Amino acid sequence: MKLSSTILLFLTAFYLQAQNRISVGSKHFNESYILSEIIAQLLESNGFEVIRKTGLGGTTIAFDALKNGEIDVYPEYSGTISTEILKATGKSSLEEIESSLHKEFNLSVSRPLGFNNTYAIVLLSSTAERLNLKRISDLQQH
Template sequence: MRRLTALLAGCALLAGCGLDAGYKLPFDVGPGSIQPVPELEGVKITVGSKNFTENILLGYMAEVALTAAGADVEDLTNIQGSPSNRQALENGEIDLYWEYTGTSWINYQGQTDPIPEEQAQYDAVKKADEEQYGISWLEYSPVNDQYAFATTREFADEHGLKTLSDLVALLKEDPSLGTFCLESEFIARQDGLAGAEKTYGFDVPDANIKTFGLGTIYSTLAAGNTCNVGEVFTTDGRVLTLDLAVLEDDQKTFPQYNAAVTVRNEFLDTYPQVADVLEPISAKLDNETILELSVKIDGDGTDPAVVARDWLVEEGFVTNPGD
């Protein structure tokens, strides 16, 4: 029943994603190693993103870079849910957004078995999306934002938890400890809760699941009075700022989730220069960088667009005319 409820909620989101108004960057951007590209001058490019910190940050990196290249960029970041972003891309409501290899492989292409090696997973996703769905993948980033389960540091230390297998063993001894804070999308996804239950041989009763928005899960979990286990992303800065204990996925239930820009084939065929602008940025990123930048957003409260610009300035991709 919980999966049906989550899927129905996802359908409601698809009908009301708010894709009717876009915004511009709130600051000017100058060229750096990214120079104006004549073929992109004045070209309207609409950039989307999912509604969590890392993906919003990546979306703004693309916006800042493309603006420096001369494009007329429209901001449609913070679209709720992965299916909504994918649908917006396929329908032409956005021109590009950062997706994750495992998400596309399991949720859009309907595969059940993830490919354990990063390059092989990327190659398979890229081939299938180009041939079957008309979507191109730019080169993938070392950023690998995997799902994980986490607890408070105190709970992990008290019960000797280091791995998901440790957690499952604990819950078999005392099922009352198995209270979970999860988002509806994770509950419904085959690469989310369902896959973990199958791989590790356990089942979370509906009564033990508390459903929250992803951003709320971190703070609720850290508070320690609503749930003992929560869904997190391994590259989310709140793991550090809230000192959460991420449990090792020792039986490898969660796929590889390398981030890459996705764009419709025809759009990339028309403007192949987009890849020249964005792929060097993708190659420069890694999990450590994303964690540090996410802390600036979630820990310090800095606007993600500003964090994206400042990092691109620091790396020499763009310049800040205000400096």
């Protein structure tokens, strides 16, 4: 089971405070679009001019846009940052992720946004009964 908090990935706060215009990006799936719009509206309600750059693509494209200054912030999963961006082989704490991002890319992360992306397997009850599935480990027989 994968547990991954959603956090914001952004350029250091010093950079963001130096300007009144912030570019908010998103990856190309619904949750990312929604979260980036929430971020944009929050920034606008606090006096920032927001440039929306949504639907950029996958992780690599969005992260490269952030590193290259094309966007200033976008929502990302901590697990994706750990495995896809930082290439960690084990589970990383938020503190480890933040330290590595700052050290390698001069980037910062927010606190978790208060929800996570925990995966589950969904199937019909009749299928589970027919295959005698009670635990995920029971799938290895099939």
